[in-house]
Amino acid sequence: MLDFSVNFLYCQTCTSAKARLGEDKPEFDSWFEGHFGECNVNYTGNPGGMEVAVAEDLWDRSVDRHGFRYTTILSDGYAKTFKRLSEMEVYGPDVKIEKEECVNHVAKRMKTALLKLATAGKKCGVVLGGQGYGKLTGTTIKTLANCYDNAIRSNRGNLEGMREAVFATFFHAISTDEDPHHTHCPEGATSWCFYQRALAKG
Structure with a gap:
C-alpha cells in the first residue's frame, strides 16, 4: 500500500x-x-463528505510525498468524490482525472434496482416477485446480476460486445418455448445458451 x-x-x-x-x-x-x-x-463535517475529504488529502499530497500524480480514481458509484477532484485541478488544468467504475459495485446496483422493481411492482398490484416460473425471484435476480457482471468483465474494452452480451442475458431471461428470444445469445455448440446449443447440434 x-x-x-x-x-x-x-x-x-x-x-x-x-x-x-x-x-x-x-x-x-x-x-x-x-x-x-x-x-x-x-x-x-457531514459523514457523507468523509470520502471526499480523504481523496482531497491523498491527491493533494501525492507529488510532495511520493513524487507522482494520481490520474485515475476507482469509483464505487459515489460521484461526489470524482466531481470534487476534477474541480480541484490539483495538478493543473491540463491534467484530467479519469474515473473507472468498480464492476462489483455496478453489478450490485443492478441487483438493487431489480429488487426495488419487484417491490415497487407489488405495491402497484403488479406481482413481479414471488415464487414460480417466470417470477422475478431472489434467485432470478441474483442470476441476472451475475450475468450482468460477467457481460461486463468478458467484454472489457469492447463497448459494443458488452452491450450485446447484456441484451443477450435480458432476452434469454424473458424467452419461453412459445416465444423464444435467443438471437442475441452466442451461437455454437459451446454456447451458454441451451437454445443455441440445440440449434448447433441439429
Whole structure:
C-alpha cells in the first residue's frame, strides 16, 4: 500500500470523559487540553463528505510525498468524490482525472434496482416477485446480476460486445418455448445458451 488516510468522527476516550466529567463542565475542558493531540476525531463535517475529504488529502499530497500524480480514481458509484477532484485541478488544468467504475459495485446496483422493481411492482398490484416460473425471484435476480457482471468483465474494452452480451442475458431471461428470444445469445455448440446449443447440434 502506497498511501492511505483515515477520518474519524468519533473518539471513545472523549465519549467516556464526557460522561464522567460532564461535557459542559470546566473539568472536561481542562482534561481535553491534554487529550487534544491524541484525540481520534480528525473530521467534523457531514459523514457523507468523509470520502471526499480523504481523496482531497491523498491527491493533494501525492507529488510532495511520493513524487507522482494520481490520474485515475476507482469509483464505487459515489460521484461526489470524482466531481470534487476534477474541480480541484490539483495538478493543473491540463491534467484530467479519469474515473473507472468498480464492476462489483455496478453489478450490485443492478441487483438493487431489480429488487426495488419487484417491490415497487407489488405495491402497484403488479406481482413481479414471488415464487414460480417466470417470477422475478431472489434467485432470478441474483442470476441476472451475475450475468450482468460477467457481460461486463468478458467484454472489457469492447463497448459494443458488452452491450450485446447484456441484451443477450435480458432476452434469454424473458424467452419461453412459445416465444423464444435467443438471437442475441452466442451461437455454437459451446454456447451458454441451451437454445443455441440445440440449434448447433441439429
